Every structure is written in structure tokens, then in C-alpha cells.
Amino acid sequence: MFTAIAYGLAIVLNLFVVFIGARFLLQPIASAAGYGVAAGTDVAYLHIKGIRDLSYGILGLALLAFAGAQAGAWMMLVVALNPLADTVIVLRNGGSKAVAYGVHFATAVTVLISSALLFLV
Template sequence: MLTSIAYGLAILLNLFIIFIGVRFLVVPQAAAAGYGVPAREVAFLSVKGVRDLSYGLIGLALLAFVGATAGAWFMLVVALVPLGDTLIVLRNGGTRATAFGIHFATAVTVLISAALLFAA
């Protein structure tokens, strides 16, 4: 049961970040508004889209081809990204609600996913 939950949450999180990456590539301005900091440079938004899309695909590949432990280490390291995003939003005029309600909460969820994968 724990293994199913661990893999399910990890797969869901990786699919979600793939969705976010694609959104930054397809509708960059709307995605930036959802991120919490307005951005004017489409090139920057495309870089973020490629980054997020790649992280999601790497996470899925690790889970599928290597296993839970590799996926757990990946999730543990990748949790730094939403923690950094929290600081970026706070330092650039975004709201605390967005910084903590979206980005920090995502970091906590990714850390929970890592812990579940380590336990699986």
C-alpha cells in the first residue's frame, strides 16, 4: 500500500510539473501570472518551461527505469526548486499567499513524496 501511494504521489507531481512546463511554453504570460511574479521576457518564460518539463520527464524516467530510491533522491534534490521559487516570489513583489501557498507548499509536498519513496 505504501509503495502504491509513494509511486502515485511521485508520478502525480512529475506529471504536474510537466504540465506547468508545457504551460510556460504554450501560454507564457498566463503561466507567469500563475507563478506569482509578472514577467515580460518570453525567452525567460521558455527557459522555465523547458526546465520544468525536463524535471518532470527525468523524474518519471527515474521511477520507471531505476526505482524508488533514485526517485526519492531526485525528489529530495528537486525540492530546492520550489523553495527557490518561494524566495523569488517574495523578493520580487509577489504575494506571501502565492509564495507560501503555492511554492512552499509544493516544496513540502515534494519532500513528503521523497520520504514516502525512501520508505517504499
């Protein structure tokens, strides 16, 4: 049961990151607003974020499927830096504290919990 919870949370988080990446590629302006910092009409940097998130999500799924829980745990531990950095970026650029902490920081904590659970498998 514990193993299923650890893998299940990690899979859901990675699929969510794939979704976020795809959304930044397909709806960059709306995605930026949801991120917490409004964007202009130049979407190149938003596409970069989309590719980053999409590739991290796919990498996480591949590691879980082909390398196991330990590799997935290390990946989740490292990738937790992204939502932590996103928290700071939103705060430093006049974004909502609710989004910074309620979305990005909460995501970082959840990813760290997922990493810890995978290390325990």
C-alpha cells in the first residue's frame, strides 16, 4: 500500500507537470497569468518554460518506469528547486502572495514529500 501511494503521488505530480508544460506551449498568455506574473505578447520565454516543464514531467515518468523509486526520488528532490524558485520569482515581480505560497511553495513542499516517500520505498 505504501509503495502504491509513493508511486501514485509521484506519477500524478509528473503528469501535472506535463500538463502545465503543454499548457504553456498551447496557451502561453493564460498560463503566465495562472503562474502569477502577467506576460506581454512575446511568448518565447513562456514556451521555454513550457518545454522545461514538459520535459521534466516526461523525465520523471521515465525514471519511475525504467529506473525505479530511488532515481525518481533524486529527480523529485532536484526538481523541487523549480517551484521554490517560482515562489521567489512571483514575489520579486509583484505577483500575488497567495499564488506564490499557495501554488508554488505548496507545490515545492508536495514534491519534497513525494521525494521522501520514494526514498522510503
